[in-house]
Amino acid sequence: MTCGSLAGRYISGMRHLLRATAVAGLLVCPAVFLPALSANASVGIGIQADPVRLAGNAHPGGTFTLPDVYVVNTGSQAESISVSVQRMNAAKSGLNVPGSWIQASSVPAQLAPGQAVRIPLRLVTPGDARLGRYASDIVVTGTVQPDAGSPVRFSAAAATGLEFSLVASAPGGYPLWKVWLVVAVLLGAAVTIFGRHTGLRIRIERSNGGARA
């Protein structure tokens, strides 16, 4: 065996050793560092403090556009978002809003850390809905993809008020104020036509008593 072949075998052995060390390092490093990253990870969600209020009144059997609700991921990981309706405070006055009445659209599948979104909401009331003032909460829950085998998983949720009033609509689905407006216009037209046909005139005179004095 020559000195050159010995040197070649030595270099080849060192290469294998370095390769094995690199592979072992790649395998071990995630195992060492991932739990630390996971341990520092947080889950969090924020929501606008102002309640979601319907502008005007709702009526049974209608669909109404509610103001969008602002939501932000305050955690350190991407979160899945879900929207529900609950009453957080039992002492709150007003009727409970059934969850099926509220439809959230364009809810993102994932919200990145620090990312905010405005979620459009619609109120869909059934025809036999009870009239009155309704008060519940829009609750947005953020959950993270848990580590495999993690036995306790935490979620964060944030709630803001949901308020609207449900008033009766006129037969045919028209709101009462529209009916009253139509009645007033018709009444005015009838009085005008009656006056023209009968020759009835209303004369309005202005007396300027102060000027004479």
Next chain:
Amino acid sequence: MEARVRNTLFVIAGVLVVLFLFSRHQTTAGPSATGDGGTTTGHLSVVPTVRSVTVSPGDVTFGNCTGGDGATDSTQHALGYPNGECSVGNPGVNPSYPITVSYTGIPGAVYVTGANAVPADNGTHWALCTPNQQPGASLPACTGFRGQPGTDQYTLITFAPGVANSTVLGTAAACDTEFDAGGGCVASPPEFHTQVQHEGLLLVGPKSWDDHSTSWTVNVTWTAASGS
């Protein structure tokens, strides 16, 4: 004549020197001396318009398991039966409270909600129960011996440093009394910043269970809401 011209030149030179010095003085005096425009930046803080809650870490593992009987005694990380106990953190000697719950925003309330424990094979769940059922409470009473959880029942209780009240978790949102030493759940962050609470969890397991899975998952949700 020559002297007059010389004097005139001296006077003109003197005036020029005075004007030069005056102009230098004006320049160094800066805008405030002359009333010329200057800018200043005012910083204004406003009250937050977002209410949020953040929980860290996002997931944990129960440990410090005790209780059980004979062959089914708990081990350090495995719950035994009947009615073994495991915790996240430690309320007793060498206390630790590894869960950090942060509320940020205008004063509000923090609620906490539990859920059924789900086995790995998604078989028979363990339902939450309460050892001391109040009239009208939505959480079912524990059916075991002396208010302990019965078969396929368990209890989850939060604990925190210096707080006498513990919250027994149910599937409906309950006040996180750890946030409010008065027994309510009011969160009042100073200057609308953040109120931080460190908490632990105690789990009391069932008398026995039907599912044969050895791995179970428990979900806990903290909710930030308005106080009224």
